[in-house]
Amino acid sequence: MRILAISDIHNNVACVRKLRAQESNKFDAIAVPGDIGTHRAAEIFAVLATFQCPIMYIHGNWDRMPAAADFGSETHLVHLRVVTVGRLSFTGYSFEAGREGGRAGGRGEYTRRCRAGVIMAIREAGVEPGRCVLMAHDRATRLDREFPGLLLHLYGHVHTFDVSQRGGTTYANVSALDRLLPVRRKPRGRRLSYVNAGNYAVIEVRDNGAVAVECRLLARNYGGWIVVPRPPAKRLPGGELIPEDRIFGDNIRFPQGRAMRSGRRP
Numbered sequence: 001m002r003i004l005a006i007s008d009i010h011n012n013v014a015c016v017r018k019l020r021a022q023e024s025n026k027f028d029a030i031a032v033p034g035d036i037g038t039h040r041a042a043e044i045f046a047v048l049a050t051f052q053c054p055i056m057y058i059h060g061n062w063d064r065m066p067a068a069a070d071f072g073s074e075t076h077l078v079h080l081r082v083v084t085v086g087r088l089s090f091t092g093y094s095f096e097a098g099r100e101g102g103r104a105g106g107r108g109e110y111t112r113r114c115r116a117g118v119i120m121a122i123r124e125a126g127v128e129p130g131r132c133v134l135m136a137h138d139r140a141t142r143l144d145r146e147f148p149g150l151l152l153h154l155y156g157h158v159h160t161f162d163v164s165q166r167g168g169t170t171y172a173n174v175s176a177l178d179r180l181l182p183v184r185r186k187p188r189g190r191r192l193s194y195v196n197a198g199n200y201a202v203i204e205v206r207d208n209g210a211v212a213v214e215c216r217l218l219a220r221n222y223g224g225w226i227v228v229p230r231p232p233a234k235r236l237p238g239g240e241l242i243p244e245d246r247i248f249g250d251n252i253r254f255p256q257g258r259a260m261r262s263g264r265r266p
């Protein structure tokens with residue numbers, strides 16, 4: 001089975017349209033472990049629906065959509081429930097709504113309850129952990145204790161692609177699709193423009209349980225532009241998408257600091 005895994009979209013519909021334009025309909029499932037973005041979720045899921053395969057998602061810290069929100073019959077919130085597609089079953093838990101700035105000590109308790117709920121859902125669905133994909137917005141730790149033999153854990157939140165193995169489980173941070181690269185015109189343009197230059201993952205699961213995770217980048221090989229180094233933790237001025245990216249829409253002037261959210265709210 002082939003899974004398209006995307007995380008951390010942050011209301012950026014243009015980056016989803018760009019992904020749509022560079023991939024064909026060759027996926028069996030789409031997995032989105034959070035940060036779709038409350039305001040543009042319906043548009044984003046409508047673009048993803050054109051891949052014509054089931055979409056499984058959970059909420060991240062950017063998502064305040066009601067749990068009952070209807071994004072089409074093939075789009076499934078898998079918070080504390082199991083949805084099976086072919087040989088694989090998808091489950092997981094959403095980021096705790098309103099957690100940021102919330103109660104001290106509340107997070108551990110929320111996660112513990114969610115994990116118990118997921119264990120129950122897996123048991124009730126009667127699916128093997130070796131065929132399960134567990135989605136959470138931030139990385140779940142020590143899954144080998146509660147979910148021995150789990151096939152795959154998909155997460156995002158920390159905007160860095162990463163794949164690792166622990167206790168027979170593959171852990172994949174598939175973020176972030178929303179990544180704006182500041183560029184300027186060669187040879188000495190001064191005004192900043194932006195390229196949607198995020199990443200996503202294509203995951204192949206073989207019948208024998210072998211998992212291969214491939215990181216793919218949104219196209220950024222445009223001539224005539226120079227990438228501007230991003231000083232760490234500094235906000236960039238607003239700007240437009242470069243003309244090559246404007247065909248994907250959303251060519252607004254990004255508000256001050258839009259491109260550099262400092263890491264405070266990944």
Ligand SMILES: [Mn+2]
Nearest residue numbers: 008035157266
């Ligand atoms: Mn995020």
